[in-house]
Amino acid sequence: MAQYTRVSGFVGLITLQNPPVNALSAPVRQGIVDTVQRALSDPEVKSVVICGQNGIFCGGADIKEFGTDMFGPPLIPMIHAIEAANKPVVAAIEGIALGGGLELALGCHYRIAHSKARLGLPEVTLGLLPAAGGSQRLPRLIGVPAALNLITTGRHVTAAEALQLGIVDQVTDHNTVDAAVKFALRVGGQSLDARRISTYPCPQQPDLDALFEDVMQKVRQSARGAIAPVACVQAVRAAATLPYTQGMEREKELMATLFTSGQARALQYCFFAQRAVGRWKMPNGARWDTSKPRPVHKAAVIGLGTMGRGITVALAQTGLSVIAVESQEKQLMEAKQAVSGMLERGAKRRGVAPVLDRISYSQDIQAVADVDLVIEAVFEDMALKTKVFRQLSAVCKPGTLLCTNTSALDVDQLASETPNPELVVGMHFFAPAHVMKLLEVVYGSRSSPEAVATAMQLGKKMGKASVAVGNCRGFVGNRMLKLYLEQASFLLEEGATPELVDGALEEFGFPMGVFRMSDLSGLDVGWRIRKGEGLVEPGMASGQSARIRQGRRYSPLGDLLYEQGRFGLKTSRGWYQYDKPGSRVARSDPWVHSFLEEYRARHGLVARNIDHQEVLERCLYAMINEGFHILEDGIAAGPEDIDVIYVFGFGWPRHRGGPMFYADMVGLAKVMEKLEHYHQAHPDVPYLQPSNLLRKLVASGSPPIHTWGEVIKKLHSQL
Numbered sequence: 001m002a003q004y005t006r007v008s009g010f011v012g013l014i015t016l017q018n019p020p021v022n023a024l025s026a027p028v029r030q031g032i033v034d035t036v037q038r039a040l041s042d043p044e045v046k047s048v049v050i051c052g053q054n055g056i057f058c059g060g061a062d063i064k065e066f067g068t069d070m071f072g073p074p075l076i077p078m079i080h081a082i083e084a085a086n087k088p089v090v091a092a093i094e095g096i097a098l099g100g101g102l103e104l105a106l107g108c109h110y111r112i113a114h115s116k117a118r119l120g121l122p123e124v125t126l127g128l129l130p131a132a133g134g135s136q137r138l139p140r141l142i143g144v145p146a147a148l149n150l151i152t153t154g155r156h157v158t159a160a161e162a163l164q165l166g167i168v169d170q171v172t173d174h175n176t177v178d179a180a181v182k183f184a185l186r187v188g189g190q191s192l193d194a195r196r197i198s199t200y201p202c203p204q205q206p207d208l209d210a211l212f213e214d215v216m217q218k219v220r221q222s223a224r225g226a227i228a229p230v231a232c233v234q235a236v237r238a239a240a241t242l243p244y245t246q247g248m249e250r251e252k253e254l255m256a257t258l259f260t261s262g263q264a265r266a267l268q269y270c271f272f273a274q275r276a277v278g279r280w281k282m283p284n285g286a287r288w289d290t291s292k293p294r295p296v297h298k299a300a301v302i303g304l305g306t307m308g309r310g311i312t313v314a315l316a317q318t319g320l321s322v323i324a325v326e327s328q329e330k331q332l333m334e335a336k337q338a339v340s341g342m343l344e345r346g347a348k349r350r351g352v353a354p355v356l357d358r359i360s361y362s363q364d365i366q367a368v369a370d371v372d373l374v375i376e377a378v379f380e381d382m383a384l385k386t387k388v389f390r391q392l393s394a395v396c397k398p399g400t401l402l403c404t405n406t407s408a409l410d411v412d413q414l415a416s417e418t419p420n421p422e423l424v425v426g427m428h429f430f431a432p433a434h435v436m437k438l439l440e441v442v443y444g445s446r447s448s449p450e451a452v453a454t455a456m457q458l459g460k461k462m463g464k465a466s467v468a469v470g471n472c473r474g475f476v477g478n479r480m481l482k483l484y485l486e487q488a489s490f491l492l493e494e495g496a497t498p499e500l501v502d503g504a505l506e507e508f509g510f511p512m513g514v515f516r517m518s519d520l521s522g523l524d525v526g527w528r529i530r531k532g533e534g535l536v537e538p539g540m541a542s543g544q545s546a547r548i549r550q551g552r553r554y555s556p557l558g559d560l561l562y563e564q565g566r567f568g569l570k571t572s573r574g575w576y577q578y579d580k581p582g583s584r585v586a587r588s589d590p591w592v593h594s595f596l597e598e599y600r601a602r603h604g605l606v607a608r609n610i611d612h613q614e615v616l617e618r619c620l621y622a623m624i625n626e627g628f629h630i631l632e633d634g635i636a637a638g639p640e641d642i643d644v645i646y647v648f649g650f651g652w653p654r655h656r657g658g659p660m661f662y663a664d665m666v667g668l669a670k671v672m673e674k675l676e677h678y679h680q681a682h683p684d685v686p687y688l689q690p691s692n693l694l695r696k697l698v699a700s701g702s703p704p705i706h707t708w709g710e711v712i713k714k715l716h717s718q719l
């Protein structure tokens, strides 16, 4: 809807009304068309102001309408009518002007923004381009390089930057609508010839071809297979080289391809999934809207290794007072220096002062006596964590939340070491903890809804996509990852190389293949995890029974590399070789190839040709199948939770929506059939057998992903 009033005698004020973000739904578009017409036909009205209710201009097209039969007036003619008006139209931008919202503002003759407003064309993040004239007007207004930057990244700019770029004409700290009305009164009756952006020539740019070639190359590289950023460059190129009308034709043509693409569906699914995970629920019925978080003002971090340092930074940057505890003096000093460095660099990037004084350091666990929440981040060892939890229970004031950053260990076991197990939850951060956007909040069987709500709220404050998950080995992310890693190793045994496997996964869109990722995180880390699981048996790695552990197929390849001192990047040798320790440029290592050949010969394995398709199916479908087990077990509340975890924590390409969405896109029947095929070929890998839930979904006609919950519910009620 749009409300119309006449203010100050001569100004028609149009207010967009569609909470929460005044998205341009069909009724809003109809409202704009009607009210603009009314203002233009009223002889008393000399100028028009468009604003949004509740301090928000407009969040863009209504994303919920995409993929439905769209009705109501289309955006392009609506914006053209505003631009063509013979009375000045001023956009009063408060809060946000995003996507179609900014395109609407670009159709106005003037734009006035509040100093706290943010503007942008984020369509690319939804697999689209600014196709209501934005790709043609913005370059004409601010020049090609700046428009390319905004449109291909989708980044939001502040009002100050928008003013500097020339997107807005004025910025105010006061009431924006009042300022816009005053402005509108002043410009009423003035010529609008120079105010219609579509009539502007695109600012001249030396060597346009070279500029577009360079940008296209960079965009293709960073897009990792996403098509929208490439289409955005093509659309801006049309603005720079074609008259406006032809540019609009090109914009429409490019949008037509994007609009119905699987990538747009995937990206829009991710948008809503990211928001849906905030509405968490636990199997016992506890949920986000009935559970009250506790206030957290002061927090503590125990253990200042890599994870503890990152968590300390993340907490301090959120505005909390933090006590950072490390029992070893040397470690404490090193950590203090490292944390200060991270805070200073972060502050410099954001143009703010570093918050060093929010952190105090101590070697003594007694220092945490009065904190509201503790995050334990000591070494991944149950005995050590148990000891810390016992100490914390004795030291902390009653009601302190005790959180563990374990990546796989049993949260219930840790909770049982404390007199108040309801106050224990997992807060599983991902390295580097102050950068990575994912947080798994792990509830144990006795965690209180209040404890979960507090951890979820803290995660949100830290800017993390926080997902509540149940307690099992590896929770969601690492439980699925284990099978992905295992399949990759099996493929090496069967004839693949690290380069082939990584090539297939990177072509799929992962920023890094599995072996490059292992080198980065350290082969010693994986070895220690397997040792903790009782899988590493000294002296067994090269023996006859080396390829069977705990009754199942096992690949000791990673253990053998570890035994050679090849820990990855840190030793400049791993699955690849590196010029020097820490260098990130992975080069093929002939040693690894001969090692694999000798290994196969020793174990009587005959190398066969393996193609990219098989790599993807084996690695991804094994992981997806585990995802179905996780849903069946109630560890994740829905497929969105798994997908958000993979997109935000594991580099799953967002334009492919996450593993469960991908399974839906591929077709559940096909995924099941392939799993059956691989299980038949590898009967010693039980997890290749399709899960019960996958079978049930296929038997129910492969319903769309948003309805899987019903099948899961039915499955649970049968148990």
Ligand SMILES: CC/C=C\C/C=C/C(=O)SCCNC(=O)CCNC(=O)[C@H](O)C(C)(C)COP(=O)(O)OP(=O)(O)OC[C@H]1O[C@@H](n2cnc3c(N)ncnc32)[C@H](O)[C@@H]1OP(=O)(O)O
Residues within 6 Å of the ligand: 020, 021, 023, 059, 060, 061, 062, 063, 064, 075, 096, 098, 099, 100, 101, 122, 123, 126, 128, 129, 130, 131, 132, 272, 275, 276
């Ligand atoms: C035919 C097309 C032709 C022309 C091209 C035009 C295309 C477009 O305009 S595409 C849309 C471009 N706009 C965006 O991408 C903005 C998306 N929204 C956001 O980035 C954020 O929501 C926000 C910055 C606007 C607000 O953030 P925040 O305050 O953190 O709130 P939430 O993100 O939780 O959002 C609240 C609530 O609003 C829903 N929502 C937000 N934007 C839209 C939208 N454009 N359409 C429909 N719904 C929107 C969001 O989903 C939340 O609701 P739920 O929790 O129920 O999911």
